[in-house]
Amino acid sequence: MKQILTDLPLRTYASLPEGKPEQAGVFFHGYGADGQDLFNISGVLRRFFPNAAFYFPDAPEELGFFGGYQWFSLDGYDPAVLSDPAAGKEYLNSLMPLAEIARGVTDPYMRAVLKHSGVSADKAVLCGFSQGGLMAVYTALRFPEKLAAAVGLSAVAVMFDGKTFSPDKIVSKPPVTLIHGDADNVVPPPVFELNQQNLRNAGLSVESFVVPDLMHGIDETALRHLCSTLQKSFA
Numbered sequence: 001m002k003q004i005l006t007d008l009p010l011r012t013y014a015s016l017p018e019g020k021p022e023q024a025g026v027f028f029h030g031y032g033a034d035g036q037d038l039f040n041i042s043g044v045l046r047r048f049f050p051n052a053a054f055y056f057p058d059a060p061e062e063l064g065f066f067g068g069y070q071w072f073s074l075d076g077y078d079p080a081v082l083s084d085p086a087a088g089k090e091y092l093n094s095l096m097p098l099a100e101i102a103r104g105v106t107d108p109y110m111r112a113v114l115k116h117s118g119v120s121a122d123k124a125v126l127c128g129f130s131q132g133g134l135m136a137v138y139t140a141l142r143f144p145e146k147l148a149a150a151v152g153l154s155a156v157a158v159m160f161d162g163k164t165f166s167p168d169k170i171v172s173k174p175p176v177t178l179i180h181g182d183a184d185n186v187v188p189p190p191v192f193e194l195n196q197q198n199l200r201n202a203g204l205s206v207e208s209f210v211v212p213d214l215m216h217g218i219d220e221t222a223l224r225h226l227c228s229t230l231q232k233s234f235a
Helices: 036-037 042-048 086-117 133-140 190-201 220-234
Strands: 004-006 012-015 023-028 052-057 124-131 151-153 176-181 206-211
Touching: 004 052, 012 036, 023 036, 023 086, 023 133, 023 220, 036 052, 036 176, 042 052, 042 220, 052 086, 086 124, 086 133, 086 190, 124 133, 124 220, 133 151, 151 220, 176 220, 190 206, 206 220
Parallel strands: 023 052, 023 124, 124 151, 151 176, 176 206
Antiparallel strands: 004 012, 012 052
């Protein structure tokens, strides 16, 4: 059953177990969506993880006329540019100061979820899709407690730009799972490859899954990889 929580830093759609939660999963949506967008997978998650609490917040910034929310502005975003190695890196680097500002919301939100659920950090997984995938992984790496895992689905790459973020600024090193479609036309596959490379070069354990024929979304195969990651992380 969907619950709407207003006592957390962000408006949140939640799927809570009947008893005290034993694990927690947080899901940051993509640009222009809202928490309800990813809440659609909660039925599958509940079936596999009956004792977990799942949280699906709205991002903090409304998009106004078009509806939906964003973690930060994506002005100038062009998938074609991201397929170009030099131009793509330059643009992705420019997002990191914005991600750092957004972390001013996502970090206290994650702390509030741990308090709300009563779950320890080592039983909590932070996941995100697209722009939310960048925020999930980046927040997890700067979080003061090591989370059970961070998961990026069709995620925008975390960049070590040498200014906002560098390997020496990593606070925690949870295992990272990246799940990406090989036909993604919004966050193209070169961004996925760059994300893996950046994180591994920084000393993180990264497990990656390429989903055949998947565009920018979550299909049954991607969901299966997600559930497998949660199963290992919640054990």
